[in-house]
Structure formats: C-alpha cells, structure tokens
Amino acid sequence: MHEMGIAQQLVTIALDAIPDDIENPRVEKMNLRIGKLAAVVAHSLSFCLEVIARETPLDGAELIIDEVPVCLHCESCNHEWQTDTPAFGCPACKNGQVTMISGREIEISSIELADD
C-alpha cells in the first residue's frame, strides 16, 4: 500500500524541520492530522515509519494522530455540518451543491524534540 511512500515523505519533511544547530536531535513525537476520509491506515503508517526512521533522529518517535472529522458546507443554503456516515447530501435543503471543508487531511502538524 502507499503508506510507505507517505512515511517517506513524512520523514523527509520532519528531518528538514529540525534546526541545524541542535546537536544529536531526537524526535519523541510526530503530531499528524489525518482526515477520516483520507486513504491512510494508521497502523500501516506507523509500521512503515518504524522501518524508515531507523537510525535517524526519528527512530522510536511516537506517532500521535489527530483524526479530523468530515465537515461539509452547502453552497446553496449555507448549512454546515459534521457527518460520520458516507452520506454527503445537505440535510437542510436536500439538494444543494456541497463542498467538503475537512476530512481529507494528510498533514504533519509538528514534531516534539527530546530535551536531553
């Protein structure tokens, strides 16, 4: 699956964010935002990261995933709502043009370095 490619991108972005002047950096946590509708499996991603992060400052880093709910907005009647089911029609006006405000994120919010 593509979690390996995503893990590779995550490692690249995270390593790039570590300031050059920190000696022997060690990342304790990686904070991610993953939308409920995103095609990413958390435990696969975690496994892939474990493999790729070996012998890098990210080795052993804990993956913290903030799951972002699916929120939608109806362009026709301005109604906004959150949904847990794959039914994306507007519950207010029934047939409006709907856009997805959140739920598809695959983002890295921050990393936390060890204080030692």
Next chain:
Amino acid sequence: MEINIQKRVLAKNESDADRNRAFFKEKQVFVLNMMSSPGSGKTETLCRTLEALMPDIRVGVIVGDVCTTNDADRLSVTGAKVIQINTDQFGGDCHLAAHLIESSARSLGCDDLDLLIVENIGNLVCPAEFDIGEDARAVVLSAPEGEDKPLKYPLMFQVADAAILNKIDLLPYLDFDAALAVENMGKVHPGMPVFELSAKTREGMEPWFAWLRTKVKEKLG
C-alpha cells in the same frame, strides 16, 4: 521543544499534479482519470470509448497495472496511441502518482492528442488520494460488485466527476439492485452523473460518449 510544521504530506504530488495541469493546458489536451476496482470492465469500456470517439477526437491512453502489458495490448488494437506503466518496478505501487503521468505523457507525445485517458491501477482506495493533474475523474462500478460499494469506498465516489455502472447485461442473472447502487452513489456524491451501460453489448454507452465529448469540447473550444 515543539517545532511547528503544518505541511501537507502529499504536497510534492500536488505540485507535480499542478505542473501536469499546466503542461496539459499548454498542449490543449483534456485528461480523464479512469478508476475502479480490478475486473470492473474499465479496459473494455475504454476500448468501446476509443472506437466511438476516434478519429473525430484524437485519443491517447496511459495504462497503469502492477504487472503485465495485457491492457495496453487490448487497447492498442483500437489504433489509439497507448503506453503502459508497470508499478512492480517501483515495488508494486497501488496507484499512479503525478510524476509518473508527466514522464509517460512526454514519452507518448501529446502534440497530436485532444484527449488523454489514464487507466489507473485497479483499486477503489488509493488512486482517489492522488491528484495526477487530470481534468475529470470517472469511476467504474460493475453489477457483480454489489450495491453498497459506493458507501464502502466513499472517497473514491466523492472525488469522481462521473460514475459508470457497467455490466448491466448481467442484471437478469444477479441479485443486484441497480437503483439502490445509483441511490448510494447519490448519497455519497449528490448530483454526480451515473451512466448505466454494458461495454460488452454496448447498451447505454451513448450518453457516456456524449458526456465525454462535451467535456473535451468545453476545454478545447
């Protein structure tokens, strides 16, 4: 010490896709990304589509599979320019990424094309996540797969601009409720056009061809 990053992980693919979009705009080519599960009849639907649209519309195809050139071989018989990508050389990738489309499109040559169709890897999950710089996306669902697939794979049906319900010639032999399948697609993506057809018997294909012709004309003028 927390370091704030706030970056989209697929940003590289997104910028590759934007670059593709600019390239295809310069070349005046409409790009359709066709997706589905394996065995839905995508290739057969494409063969019929190529036969109907050519030569009035000049069509080329990029085909993605993990292994084999079977689909490219079938599509080449129509006379269209076809190039095959096999992802097993990349470890068996489950989707086509934007950078692969750029290199394949350049190898295929786009100067003599109006329409480029990308037949994506058979997979209802991952291809939905990867923008390749296309102008439109179509998802193919076939009758034997079941009415609830749009609800099980909402991202794919949400990002598609059109859906094809294929193999309607099998309806007399299946416990498949076509109206429910279409209703489920409507739940996930209200207002998305759905074309019920059979690539085998050619029943119902004209509205699909007309939709695609209109889309190409809208971009190319």
